[in-house]
Amino acid sequence: MNLGSPDSTDVKDVKRYLNEFLMDGRVIDKPFLLRTLLVRGIIVPFRAKNSAEAYSKIWMKEGSPLIVISEQLQKAVQANFEEPVELVMRYQNPSAASVLKKLHEENPQLKEILLLPLYPHYAMSSYETAVEDIKHQHKKKNYASVLKTIKPFYNNEQFIYALSESIKPYLQRDYDKILFSYHGLPQRHIRKSDITGQHCLQVNRCCHVASPAHKFCYRHQTIVTTELVAKALNIPEEKIEQTYQSRLGKDPWLLPSTQERLPDLPGEGIKRLLVVCPAFVSDCLETLEEIAIQARQIFLDAGGESFEFIPCMNTQPLWVQTVTNWIKDYFNGSTEMLFE
Ligand SMILES: C=CC1=C(C)c2cc3[nH]c(cc4nc(cc5[nH]c(cc1n2)c(C)c5CCC(=O)O)C(CCC(=O)O)=C4C)c(C)c3C=C
Ligand SMILES: [Fe+2]
Numbered sequence: 150m151n152l153g154s155p156d157s158t159d160v161k162d163v164k165r166y167l168n169e170f171l172m173d174g175r176v177i178d179k180p181f182l183l184r185t186l187l188v189r190g191i192i193v194p195f196r197a198k199n200s201a202e203a204y205s206k207i208w209m210k211e212g213s214p215l216i217v218i219s220e221q222l223q224k225a226v227q228a229n230f231e232e233p234v235e236l237v238m239r240y241q242n243p244s245a246a247s248v249l250k251k252l253h254e255e256n257p258q259l260k261e262i263l264l265l266p267l268y269p270h271y272a273m274s275s276y277e278t279a280v281e282d283i284k285h286q287h288k289k290k291n292y293a294s295v296l297k298t299i300k301p302f303y304n305n306e307q308f309i310y311a312l313s314e315s316i317k318p319y320l321q322r323d324y325d326k327i328l329f330s331y332h333g334l335p336q337r338h339i340r341k342s343d344i345t346g347q348h349c350l351q352v353n354r355c356c357h358v359a360s361p362a363h364k365f366c367y368r369h370q371t372i373v374t375t376e377l378v379a380k381a382l383n384i385p386e387e388k389i390e391q392t393y394q395s396r397l398g399k400d401p402w403l404l405p406s407t408q409e410r411l412p413d414l415p416g417e418g419i420k421r422l423l424v425v426c427p428a429f430v431s432d433c434l435e436t437l438e439e440i441a442i443q444a445r446q447i448f449l450d451a452g453g454e455s456f457e458f459i460p461c462m463n464t465q466p467l468w469v470q471t472v473t474n475w476i477k478d479y480f481n482g483s484t485e486m487l488f489e
């Protein structure tokens with residue numbers, strides 16, 4: 150299960166997509182009336198045209214890169230199984246309701262469904278809303294099957310290995326720094342997901358101090374991914390930096406911001422930059438347009454000399470094998486990857 154895209158780059162389709170996405174109370178977490186006013190009255194009318202233009206720059210002949218690549222991943226994984234492997238999106242198509250219907254109609258004996266949210270890290274606005282949406286649709290129709298979910302895999306050995314191997318070839322050439330740019334979040338979301346109510350963004354160096362809050366802390370989980378990849382690839386500390394991208398609105402988001410850090414780097418002697426986006430396993434608007442086009446321009450305009458975007462794992466054989474292994478382990482009785 151992935152996030153989803155508009156059906157086309159037409160402004161009306163982009164509007165429909167943005168309305169569904171941003172009216173999700175786990176994304177814009179304001180009371181319903183205020184959210185409606187904000188989303189339908191301000192954000193979508195002002196954003197839709199620019200978003201549609203951004204999508205047009207990266208659209209493939211088969212459709213949105215996020216969907217096309219996720220479909221390719223689904224087909225590659227399906228090739229390793231007799232059991233059906235389906236792709237589902239949180240917003241727009243194919244929806245959880247339609248995929249569940251299809252699965253149960255085509256497989257009347259269906260006993261178990263294993264859900265893989267295609268997000269390495271836990272966030273209320275990505276992993277949690279995806280899981281809750283499909284659970285809700287499953288319960289609504291009273292399906293007899295059991296639905297199990299794979300947990301965020303930010304620190305999973307095979308994920309780290311596949312991600313590190315996807316980065317490795319880019320480290321062969323000379324570079325000054327590798328930037329790990331993760332999708333950002335409002336800081337409020339980090340506090341809301343803190344099950345202790347007193348750890349996240351409250352304790353000094355919270356993400357480095359052991360706490361049960363880490364199970365739901367996006368910031369902690371992104372930091373761990375960066376540290377594990379750095380260790381796997383032996384990247385010196387001074388050559389790594391972590392930032393957060395894609396900010397929306399005026400609330401404080403996670404820092405440092407990718408867009409704000411980029412223009413500073415050349416002045417600090419960072420002229421040759423590598424950028425990787427490990428919050429995404431499939432390339433999408435936020436990597437292909439925001440990073441590979443916009444961020445590159447910001448960096449080069451500020452005096453940077455080379456900017457290399459490292460693509461997501463997409464359909465790389467090691468990633469397909471990793472997903473396949475998780476599913477096989479589950480069917481062989483392992484509960485290690487399951488979210489309880
Ligand atoms: C990686 C996980 C993601 C988190 C966490 C997340 C939070 C989040 N996003 C928005 C607002 C937007 N995000 C948009 C696109 C988008 N976001 C993710 C992933 C996460 N978002 C992906 C994979 C994509 C790309 C979709 C595609 O079709 O390629 C957009 C839409 C595009 C735009 O207009 O910029 C918005 C809006 C918020 C507000 C948020 C947390 C609160
Ligand atoms: Fe997003």
Ligand SMILES: [Fe+2]
Pocket residue numbers: 348349350355356362363366368369
């Ligand atoms: Fe935290």
